Amino acid sequence: MTQAFHDRIRAELAEIDSQGLTKPERVIASRQGPEIEVAGKRVLNFCANNYLGLAGDDRVVQAGLAAQERWGAGTASVRFICGTLEIHKELEAATAQYLGFEDCILFAAAFDANGGLFEPLLGAEDAIVSDSLNHASIIDGVRLCKAKRYRFANSDMDELESQLKAARADGARTIVIATDGVFSMDGYIAKLKDIRALADTYDALIMVDDCHATGFLGPQGRGSYAHHGVEIDFLTGTYGKALGGAMGGFICATEEVVALLKQRARPYLFSNALAPAVCGSSMEAIRIAGGGEGDALRKQLFANAGRYRAAMTQAGFELLPGEHPIIPVMLHDAKLAQDFAARALELGVYVIGFSFPVVPRGQARIRTQMSAAHTFDQIDRVVDAFTTAGKELGVIR
Numbered sequence: 001m002t003q004a005f006h007d008r009i010r011a012e013l014a015e016i017d018s019q020g021l022t023k024p025e026r027v028i029a030s031r032q033g034p035e036i037e038v039a040g041k042r043v044l045n046f047c048a049n050n051y052l053g054l055a056g057d058d059r060v061v062q063a064g065l066a067a068q069e070r071w072g073a074g075t076a077s078v079r080f081i082c083g084t085l086e087i088h089k090e091l092e093a094a095t096a097q098y099l100g101f102e103d104c105i106l107f108a109a110a111f112d113a114n115g116g117l118f119e120p121l122l123g124a125e126d127a128i129v130s131d132s133l134n135h136a137s138i139i140d141g142v143r144l145c146k147a148k149r150y151r152f153a154n155s156d157m158d159e160l161e162s163q164l165k166a167a168r169a170d171g172a173r174t175i176v177i178a179t180d181g182v183f184s185m186d187g188y189i190a191k192l193k194d195i196r197a198l199a200d201t202y203d204a205l206i207m208v209d210d211c212h213a214t215g216f217l218g219p220q221g222r223g224s225y226a227h228h229g230v231e232i233d234f235l236t237g238t239y240g241k242a243l244g245g246a247m248g249g250f251i252c253a254t255e256e257v258v259a260l261l262k263q264r265a266r267p268y269l270f271s272n273a274l275a276p277a278v279c280g281s282s283m284e285a286i287r288i289a290g291g292g293e294g295d296a297l298r299k300q301l302f303a304n305a306g307r308y309r310a311a312m313t314q315a316g317f318e319l320l321p322g323e324h325p326i327i328p329v330m331l332h333d334a335k336l337a338q339d340f341a342a343r344a345l346e347l348g349v350y351v352i353g354f355s356f357p358v359v360p361r362g363q364a365r366i367r368t369q370m371s372a373a374h375t376f377d378q379i380d381r382v383v384d385a386f387t388t389a390g391k392e393l394g395v396i397r
């Protein structure tokens, strides 16, 4: 019996490998930044979610160290027993204030925030209308909840409307539209203006997961809803990307919603409080992102994205259209994506091939991501390396 189990696991691994879908873990031997050390070599890094370049920023690192010094390694407790420190309250207040919400609740990860949001707020009488490209953690969170599920094709507003109609016809008590603010594999920004209008028409609430937007999209980097100038009801986000890159997630909402989540959200009730070092680093990142320096970093980030897009298009690569610093280079074939990434690394550029199941079959790609910490010179060197690799592998002429 147990032998059969282990045989099955081995066969599954072999199957994944034979399709060129194995995702190896590359070991990084330096601090996160625009240049990192990989396999004994300094290389350019173009695949981090380090949009503002704050993950390796000394002030962010030092703020984490200071918080750890002051508050210790951690609470050895969940929040409601003896795990709520002053710094947790400060981070919740700073996050809510920065993002323009009444209140905020912290989680160990945005994955947990999405896992904890729906189940306490919605029951079998309710409906969740979800974008088909939503992050895995939203899908899991929706699964954990008894609400009826409706799905619409990515950013297809006609389909969203027909699903809203269906939910109303089915007698839903409360309807929540759930969407990523930015779809992480494509860099597409959700059509929140249209979603807002449909939500108003069909009396629905809006939930946005802004992990790939908080800190750098919209005025003050407040995210996709600020970019579109609309209000939303529930915001989930992470400190693990632009806001310092450590880890930790949050939900912003009204005071009452947060109060109920603090009573009922299972990943909050049954998991350790955020480590003080994470809180300290995240607070410093919010301070930087929310201020004048944040504006300068965002300007650099989008200038980098524009320069890279233009040069890569000129070189003949197929990019997905858009304005976001996630810029996918489409290769379509999983093996080719792996080979391209391997050759790029030899040429001094660290990027990763994305293939099924992370993206649909036939849509394998190199997902490149810009950072405010990149210089124009580094952008140009990446384009040169990709052009060389692209010619060798027959991607471009």
Ligand SMILES: *Cc1c(COP(=O)(O)O)cnc(C)c1O
Pocket (backbone or CB within 6 Å): 108, 109, 110, 111, 112, 135, 137, 180, 184, 209, 210, 211, 212, 237, 238, 239, 240, 247, 248, 249
């Ligand atoms: C990265 C990401 C998450 C997970 O964030 P963590 O804080 O690392 O758990 C959730 N949703 C989206 C859209 C993401 O891109």
